[in-house]
Amino acid sequence: MPAASTPSQPLHIVIIGYVWPEPNSSAAGYHMLSFIELFHNQGWTITFASPASLGDHRADLSPWNVQEVAISLNDASFDTWIAEQRPNVVLFDRFMMEEQFGWRVEKACPDAIRLLDTEDLHSLRDARHQMLKKQLQLTKDEVDFTPLLEMDTLFDYMSPTDLAQREIASIYRCDLTLMISDVELRLLTDYFSVPYQQLMHCPFMINHERSAPASAPSWQQRQHFVSIGNFRHAPNWDAVLWLKQRIWPQIRQALPQAELHIYGAYPPPKATDLNHPSSGFYVKGWAESADEVIQNARVLIAPLRFGAGIKGKLLDAMRNGTPSVTTPIGVEGMVSSQAWPGAIGGSEKAIAAAAVQLYQDEATWLKAQSRTQAILDHRFNTVKNQGNLLYLLNQMLDKKHLAQHRKNNFVGQMLRHHHHKSTQYMSQWIEAKNKLS
Template identity: 55%
Template sequence: MSIENSKKLLVLGYVWPEPNSSAAGRHMLSLLTLFVQQGWQVTFASPALQGEHKVDLTELGIDEQAVTINCSSFDDFVNELNPSIVLFDRFMLEEQFGWRVAKHCPDALRILDTEDLHSLRHARHQALKQNRPLTPADLSSDVAKREIAAIFRCDLSLIISDYEFELLKNHYSVPEHILLHCPFMLDLQNVTPSANSFLDRQHFISIGNFRHEPNWDAVLFLKQTIWPLIRKQLPQAELHIYGAYPPPKATQLHNPKQGFLVKGWAEDAKQVMQQARVCLAPLRFGAGIKGKLAEAMFCGTPNVTTNIGSEGMNMGLDWSGLTTDLTQFDNQENSASDFAKHAVQLYQNEALWQQKQQHGYQIIKTNFNKEEIQTTLLARIVDIQHNLNNHRSNNFIGQMLQHHQLKSTQYMAQWIEAKNR
């Protein structure tokens, strides 16, 4: 099979893309756009309900299809479509549909877009809830076993963070030939110095989809711990909280007297980001790379975040703000105080602010160059397609897991389907 004469791509989405709601939505849209521009026939299918901020993929020339889990109707659908490549959006979709794709389209290249390592985020969340550091045992959870198995079963997995790439390679012994570091793909032609200077800007901003647990934890931590410390030193400052799908528990935190303003959905995230002087992202757990911080750098807005917030983004370059480790469980009060001090320092020091702004532009231009990342991705796809049998033969663990998953998952799905009748 060659990429030249077979350009039919099926994307199985965990959710329908919402590029204005989440970094995952923007990343997925950039992948879809790339394949459309390459002349591919792209179909996006999902079992999920459509959200209110869903992008209309048909305007991009992409066919939209609803599919059902645990149902043989998918077999007919994928047989008729006969894609040359299937891209799974997150490991849960590979679990659900991977065995069906392997059975009915065995020659289709199977790609997993991890978005972030869900098992790493889950492990860090469990450690936080138990008020303790992360341990090696946390990385062997049931979620980790499921996710790593899905990575082994696929021909290629797109890994958004260099930290996670090294973790997969060194801790989980995943062969490097089935991994590709694929961070955000940003259009550098639009990266220009912001017209809004230090003095033109005011207040702090925090932004993130409220349905993403690390974002909600960050908002709550800001409200209860960090913002009161900042407000003591900057009594006129305000913190503007933006994000899609704010629940009542979030909107109830809105308090103008405290300068804590929960504004919810932002029609134009770039506009509100460019008006703020400093972006706050006190992320205490999570994984992947952070769309809110890429957006801040793109808009020339320095940030204060955590080691987890900056992870996988600077790749050896100077950071676009100041960081604090909020996972020092034996010294949390001092950590929160340090975060607040950094926020005040960056808010008041124009020279430092300008330096960090320039660091942000450098990170964007060096690490998220759309042209370079797209070229690498397409070249890897061509190479694997031209050598698919050899590629798979060098991944025995993946073949073994595929064999057993075809049995266990197939029988479970057929049992559920029969039960639902």
């Protein structure tokens, strides 16, 4: 890609959020905040709008001068509001927001660049979840990760599903879709035939000022295991159950004094009920500082059996110099030729054994810790990732370029025509119905 270029004048971006950003609750929240910081640093005007209710841990966006607006679904007031905003760019946070508001944005602001941030490929995550459920019905305990990773198998499973068809149609309808994982980008281009120019690999843009200092605790100063993740995210809850039922008992048998501290936003009663101090299994819930709890732990353990995107907890572990144990699903999109800073296990026994070795053996632990910087530099180069995004946006701000780009995306034109008509009439019917009730 050519050298990055910054738009020549301040712009206005409207972000339509699926939820209000919670960077301390989820990787998606952190990723969204990195976009806000980037656009703020360019001098852009930023408006964040969402139909969601306010979360308990939502970020304070005032340091970035973000205007926050509550919007409603199936309400024509949005059309007037978005037209008054006159945005240069509209960023849809996940495809569901494009489905709801994309036709309204195109109708009111036809010249605005329409970006989609998938966060992760929802249809991939759901397909893996369903495949895992079928496996567990037969095997009960062990998981074969091979079919969950093979693109041929995934395509065969995903392509007939309503969720994949909706999500990929949304990708076609937008001018550019930001993909956090290059694995998912290849799945879309090589199997679903999405044109490469419709996609951009945009992994986490790490704020290095937030990274842990070099004086992070040593192996001797740390103790216990940590696992962290929003309990509302199905892969995280599945990982907690696998830990509780199968993996932690094996670790605890080898390390009778060790403890596992489970952190995450929005723990339901079924999660807190798993708290069992006598076996060293502690469900802590919300962590004010993920960095602090990860830094003080000796090993982070993330036995993810399904999922998609990039796992923020594993990136946080690297930033804090904490070796981690995970699965082939966990490392997807994060490594290529680089060695993992910890261990990758494909079975409960392998995960438990690797966790015990990292915990007990300082030399193994230090070797794992030394691998973090190579991955951070290679995969999460902030300057490079930000520059590439600004370069593509600057290209699309040229009306002739944007017009040709849209003309080349004929499939997107067809999908917008049919989707927008059906969605418009359905939305107007719901709005009229709501007024009568």
